[in-house]
Amino acid sequence: MKLKEIKRDKNGLISGGSVDYIFNEDGFIDWRKMIKVEHLVPNLQKTSERDVTKLKDTELIILIAGIKELAQVRGYTDVRYDVTSPSKDYVIASCSIKFTPNYETEGREVTFSAIGDAGPHNTHGFGQAFLGPMAENRAFVRCVRNFLKINIVANDELEKMTFVKPFSPQAASSPVEEIDTQPSPVALLKRVMSEKKVTWAKVKKRLEDEEYEKADSISCVEQIPKAKIFELIERLKKIKT
Template sequence: MAAKKKLIKKEAVGNPTARARNELGLISDGSIEYTYDDNGLVDWRKMVKQEFLVPNKQKTKETDISNLADKDLLILLGGIKNLAQIRGFSKVEYRVYSAAPDYVMTSCGITWLPNYETENKEVYFEALADASMSNTKSFARNFLAAIAENRAFVRCVRNFLRINVVGQDEMGDASLLTESNSASTATSAADPHSLLSSVMQEKGVSFDDLKKKLVTEGKIKEFEYKSLQDIPKSQIFALIKRLKTIKG
């Protein structure tokens, strides 16, 4: 009698967590029910499951989330991760821009899969976040790097998916806002303009040099920025990133 052949189970090639998507870039296995806004785009805010929403206790005493507006809600980290998986991404990158015992600034960049919302093009989106002794609470003060990383990830996903509900991981301790003595250094460092100024000094770049470069590239008009403080915070990260590439 011939011996039975032992079946060998082969591991899946590629990403085992990848899910089938249709020509629009949406999951097509029937497990996800998408909700759309008036413009025909996915309403990612409404895609957040109720189990991942909690009251913002710094703003309200109400415990029933069905009675709360978005401004009084917080999204748990699990909800942000769930949305990111549904939207689909191919890569997540983190960069540390400032690290000290009492302050950490980190960026999170995500390469999102193509879908109809981005004209079927792959899109890279990045966000910046920080953690300091003045904007964290209790035991979190011992894990500033991890907190900054989570905040950057949450902010990156929220902003890209147009979600205006704040992530729970982005919240600090409101009671610490009055503790100015021990937190003054971190507070100053947390200002993006201060960080940009510090990097410019490190690289020997003056405000006039920076402004002239941006005007030459057609990024701004000649008289658009009169001082460093006029530069929008949304553009500061990109400028810091470019300055960091300048070799000493």
């Protein structure tokens, strides 16, 4: 596969025709219309309509993949997080993004910031075990969508995240079907183990060395109690690779 070099013109826009920019009447980029339909899902708490092209912005949810794509198209050089934890079950994250110059900012580099928080009061289920990442994601999506003037709530900002099948014209007439694509604790532990190159044998040995009371009866990841899985995930994430 041949790598494609991304180049921008004098207006700060990606050149070469790979991006179809949509402009409003004032000549500025309509970033809302730049969101692809596959990155939008219906807000099931507000509508039963399946076709996202028929919904108002207040009835839609944007997925984080759509936010990341918009940020890449817009262009940025730096993303910084400032994360604090006032208490053991509450995390606040500030995200600052340095956006590259374009004609919308009169050729100037602009830094924009936003805040996201996470705690038992505004998260649900599995998200309560990962308050730090939840707060970071919320700060990031708010920073991007507020800077680009997008008034669609992001999935990560919701207390209970929504998981529905992606929209397709063929399924538009079908009933809305909610699906659970949220990773299980076991799946997340396996993913982190893979990322950190930690084998099951090493995890098993560590449990035995620490004299974990159930170590002798555990023969696979699936048999580890959920509370212990959450602890292992947090510990593995701190390993530098």
